[in-house]
Amino acid sequence: MAAKYIILFSACFVLASSQSTGLQTVNGRIKVSVGLTSSESEVSKFINNQLVPAVEAYGKFLDIEFVPWGRTTWVNNVIQCNSGHAECWANRLHRCVLDKLKNDQAAQLHYMACEFSAPYPSYLQGSYICAQAVGLNLLDVDYCVANPGDELDRAAQEAASVPMAQFQFIPYIVFNEAINVDLHEEGLVRLPNLICWALSEDSSTGVTSCHV
Numbered sequence: 001m002a003a004k005y006i007i008l009f010s011a012c013f014v015l016a017s018s019q020s021t022g023l024q025t026v027n028g029r030i031k032v033s034v035g036l037t038s039s040e041s042e043v044s045k046f047i048n049n050q051l052v053p054a055v056e057a058y059g060k061f062l063d064i065e066f067v068p069w070g071r072t073t074w075v076n077n078v079i080q081c082n083s084g085h086a087e088c089w090a091n092r093l094h095r096c097v098l099d100k101l102k103n104d105q106a107a108q109l110h111y112m113a114c115e116f117s118a119p120y121p122s123y124l125q126g127s128y129i130c131a132q133a134v135g136l137n138l139l140d141v142d143y144c145v146a147n148p149g150d151e152l153d154r155a156a157q158e159a160a161s162v163p164m165a166q167f168q169f170i171p172y173i174v175f176n177e178a179i180n181v182d183l184h185e186e187g188l189v190r191l192p193n194l195i196c197w198a199l200s201e202d203s204s205t206g207v208t209s210c211h212v
Helices: 002-019 041-061 085-100 105-115 120-125 131-135 138-145 151-167 180-198
Strands: 029-035 064-068 073-075 078-080 170-177
Touching: 002 105, 029 151, 041 064, 041 170, 041 180, 064 085, 064 105, 064 131, 064 151, 064 180, 073 151, 078 138, 085 120, 085 138, 085 151, 120 131, 120 151, 120 180, 131 138, 151 170, 151 180
Parallel strands: 029 064
Antiparallel strands: 029 170, 073 078
């Protein structure tokens, strides 16, 4: 009988340990920074399979930041991307549109989900269709895209430099502006659960039920 209780206790301890992720809220919220680039197929999987469901369930507790830079290099005022001009052009478009939607997280997510769903309008088609879908003035968007090398590019380069050096992976995920490889890897495959457990440990959120 004693052995039975020991086994049961051990199982409960393992379960509790698996639920304690190390992710915590900051004033009842979680910031999720996502580093990406337009040409990477893994970004599409992450946004549509992990990020969208997480925001649908817990968006009121989340501050989402997209960093469209990836492995881009910028030397002597020349911006270069692994997959060439199409990737750089689409990344610049993403930065412009996200900046114009900076006060509307729902619209930003809708836009990025559009860009990373077939037929991948900006990267594969050089199209503004996703920008149009979120109601932006395309003349304003086009002017921004045609004038790179500004603060949008500098901010993206700066935001991506440390995470890319640490993770060497796209997409990367940074929670609450703190580099954590374990949380990054866990977030790639079970972001909604990871967020749920963190919220459930903060009584101010009112989140009490999470699935293992």
